[in-house]
Amino acid sequence: MAEWPTGRLLSTASRLVExxxxxxxxxxxxxxxxxxxxxxxxxxxxNxxxxxARARVENQxxxxxxxxxxxxxYIARERDARDRRRHIITRTAAGAAAWESARTLEADVFPEIADPQGLRNSLLELIHAGTARRWQP
Amino acid sequence: MAEWPTGRLLSTASRLVExxxxxxxxxxxxxxxxxxxxxxxxxxxxNxxxxxARARVENQxxxxxxxxxxxxxYIARERDARDRRRHIITRTAAGAAAWESARTLEADVFPEIADPQGLRNSLLELIHAGTARRWQP
DNA sequence: AGTATTTGCTCAGCAGGCTTACTATTTGCT
DNA sequence: AGCAAATAGTAAGCCTGCTGAGCAAATACT
Known part of the structure; x- marks a missing residue:
C-alpha cells in the first residue's frame, strides 16, 4: 500500500476516518x-x-x-420576499442544540498523528487547487 | 476554512482531488x-x-x-471449483489494456504540493489507525 | 452422520457525491 | 416595454460507500 498513488491514499484515509x-x-x-x-x-x-459554495459541494x-x-x-426553509427564487435557511432551536452537542466531536474523534499541522497545510493546499478549478472559472 | 476540523478538510480535499x-x-x-x-x-x-479487504471496502x-x-x-467471474462459494475474478484483455492506459493517471493528475512525502506519511498513519478499528477486530 | 457455525456472495435500501435537464424568477439590454 | 440571459432551486438518474438480511457452501463439533 506504500506504493499507492497519493490520491488513492487520500480517499481511503478520508473514508476510514469518517x-x-x-x-x-x-x-x-x-x-x-x-x-x-x-x-x-x-x-x-x-440561502x-x-x-x-462554502461547503464546496454542488447546489443539488x-x-x-x-x-x-x-x-x-433542524432547519427551516422560507422564501425570500425580496428575491422569490431564493430560499432562506434558518436554524431551528433543535438544530442549534444538535450542533452545539456535536461541536467538538470532529476534533475529538480524529486520530492522533505525528504532524497534524503539516497535514492540515497540505490539505488546505489541495483544497485551494481543487477549488480554483471548480469554483472560480 | 482554516478553522475547519482536520477531518472535514480531509474529506473535502479528497472529493476535490478526485x-x-x-x-x-x-x-x-x-x-x-x-x-x-x-x-x-x-x-x-x-476472489x-x-x-x-485490500481495497478497504465492504464486500458488498x-x-x-x-x-x-x-x-x-473488463473482468470475468468464475466459480472456484475447489470452494464453490467463491468467485474467482480474472482480468480480461480489455481490462488489462484499460488498466495499462490508466496506470500513471492518478499520479499525473495529482496537484503539486510543498511536502508530498509528509502528506503520504500522514495519510498512511490515518489509514493504519482506521484499518485497525475496522478490519482487525 | 447430523447439526451448528462460519464464510463468500448477493439483494435491498439509504446517504451523499456528481451530471444533465427543467421551472420560476430576476436582471439586463435594446 | 419586451425579450434574452443569468440565477436559484428541484428532479431524475448514476456511482460508490454503508448497513442489515438472506442463501448456499464449507467447516467444525458432538
Whole structure:
C-alpha cells in the first residue's frame, strides 16, 4: 500500500476516518453533511447556493442535505420576499442544540498523528487547487 | 476554512482531488473504484473478499464494483471449483489494456504540493489507525 | 452422520457525491 | 416595454460507500 498513488491514499484515509465520527454523530441524529451545513449556517440565515459554495459541494447536493435537515426539524426553509427564487435557511432551536452537542466531536474523534499541522497545510493546499478549478472559472 | 476540523478538510480535499482524474478516467470507461479493483487484481486472479479487504471496502461494495467491470467486459467471474462459494475474478484483455492506459493517471493528475512525502506519511498513519478499528477486530 | 457455525456472495435500501435537464424568477439590454 | 440571459432551486438518474438480511457452501463439533 506504500506504493499507492497519493490520491488513492487520500480517499481511503478520508473514508476510514469518517467512520469514527459517523458512529458518534448517529446518536445525535446528524450526518456529517448535515453537521457541515449547520456549522456553515451558523446564526446567520442564508440561502442554499451560498451554503453549497462554502461547503464546496454542488447546489443539488446541498439541496438534498437540507431536505433531510428539514425533515428532521433542524432547519427551516422560507422564501425570500425580496428575491422569490431564493430560499432562506434558518436554524431551528433543535438544530442549534444538535450542533452545539456535536461541536467538538470532529476534533475529538480524529486520530492522533505525528504532524497534524503539516497535514492540515497540505490539505488546505489541495483544497485551494481543487477549488480554483471548480469554483472560480 | 482554516478553522475547519482536520477531518472535514480531509474529506473535502479528497472529493476535490478526485474530480481531476474522474474526468480523465471517464474517457477510458473506468471509474476510480474500478481502477482500484483492476490495480489490486493485477495479474493474479483472486476472489472478491480478498479484493474488498485490500481495497478497504465492504464486500458488498466490491461486489457491485465488479458487477460494473464485468458488464463493461473488463473482468470475468468464475466459480472456484475447489470452494464453490467463491468467485474467482480474472482480468480480461480489455481490462488489462484499460488498466495499462490508466496506470500513471492518478499520479499525473495529482496537484503539486510543498511536502508530498509528509502528506503520504500522514495519510498512511490515518489509514493504519482506521484499518485497525475496522478490519482487525 | 447430523447439526451448528462460519464464510463468500448477493439483494435491498439509504446517504451523499456528481451530471444533465427543467421551472420560476430576476436582471439586463435594446 | 419586451425579450434574452443569468440565477436559484428541484428532479431524475448514476456511482460508490454503508448497513442489515438472506442463501448456499464449507467447516467444525458432538
Amino acid at each position: 467512520h469514527a465520527w459517523l458512529e458518534a454523530l448517529d446518536e445525535l441524529g446528524l450526518s456529517h453533511a448535515g453537521l457541515i451545513a449547520l456549522h456553515l449556517l451558523g446564526e446567520e440565515p442564508t 442554499q447556493t451560498d451554503l453549497a 447536493t446541498m439541496s438534498r442535505t437540507l431536505d433531510r435537515l428539514e425533515r428532521e426539524g | 474530480h481531476a482524474w474522474l474526468e480523465a478516467l471517464d474517457e477510458l470507461g473506468l471509474s476510480h473504484a474500478g481502477l482500484i479493483a483492476l490495480h489490486l487484481l493485477g495479474e493474479e486472479p483472486t 472478491q473478499t480478498d479484493l474488498a 461494495t466490491m461486489s457491485r464494483t465488479l458487477d460494473r467491470l464485468e458488464r463493461e467486459g
